[in-house]
Amino acid sequence: xxxxxxxxxxxxxxxxxxxxxxxxxxxxxxxxxxxxxxxxxxxxxxxxxxxxxxxxxxxxxxxxxxxxxxxxxxxxxxxxxxxxxxxxxxxxxxxxxxxxxxxxxxxxxxxxxxxxxxxxxxxxxxxxxxxxxxxxxxxxxxxxxx
Numbered sequence: 001x002x003x004x005x006x007x008x009x010x011x012x013x014x015x016x017x018x019x020x021x022x023x024x025x026x027x028x029x030x031x032x033x034x035x036x037x038x039x040x041x042x043x044x045x046x047x048x049x050x051x052x053x054x055x056x057x058x059x060x061x062x063x064x065x066x067x068x069x070x071x072x073x074x075x076x077x078x079x080x081x082x083x084x085x086x087x088x089x090x091x092x093x094x095x096x097x098x099x100x101x102x103x104x105x106x107x108x109x110x111x112x113x114x115x116x117x118x119x120x121x122x123x124x125x126x127x128x129x130x131x132x133x134x135x136x137x138x139x140x141x142x143x144x145x146x
Contacts, residue, residue, distance in 0.1 A: 001051050003085065005092050008039045008046035008058075015055035016048070019075045045069075045093045049076070049085050056080040059089035061097050069099035 008016075013036055017029045028035035039046045039060060049057030057076040063069040071093075076085045094102050105124045 001083065003056075003088060004050045005047050005088060006050060008048055008060075010036060012048045012055055012058075013039070016058050016075075019055070019058060019077060020073075022078065023075055025073075025075075045096045047089055047093045047096070049080075049089055051080060051085070057085045057089050059086075059093045061093045061099075061102070063097035063099050065098040067100050069094065069097040069102045071102055071104045 013032060016039070017032060017035060020026075020035075021029045028038070038044070043062055043064070045059075045061040045063060047059050048055055049059075055077075057074075057080060059074045060072040061069045062072060071090065074086055074089060076089075090102075103122075103124075
């Protein structure tokens with residue numbers, strides 16, 4: 001297999017959306033225009049893995065270009081896993097980011113892959129707008145549940 005890593009281009013969008021759908025990740029397939037904007041936004045490193053010219057993987061990082069980067073997504077076609085595609089995408093995207101460290105939220109089942117990199121483990125959360133319980137500041141400024 002010949003593997004090439006290239007910058008995201010609009011010509012990759014439909015194939016990438018199919019990879020997202022295969023993973024059960026609906027946000028971008030539901031809104032392809034949003035995906036195109038997110039994949040090419042300022043401060044984003046988006047790399048596509050091509051195996052013999054076919055899209056088989058994708059990594060997207062947000063970066064400040066100096067210290068921090070965050071891996072938003074890493075997706076590799078199921079038929080191409082355990083062949084070095086994910087590792088190649090992360091290493092190249094990390095190098096292109098200019099950052100010294102990379103934060104990751106991992107899907108269940110992917111932990112062993114991420115542990116294979118030099119790392120420090122942290123707990124993480126994905127937050128969404130709004131909260132289930134209304135909160136108001138206490139006198140010290142810390143939020144307090146009603």
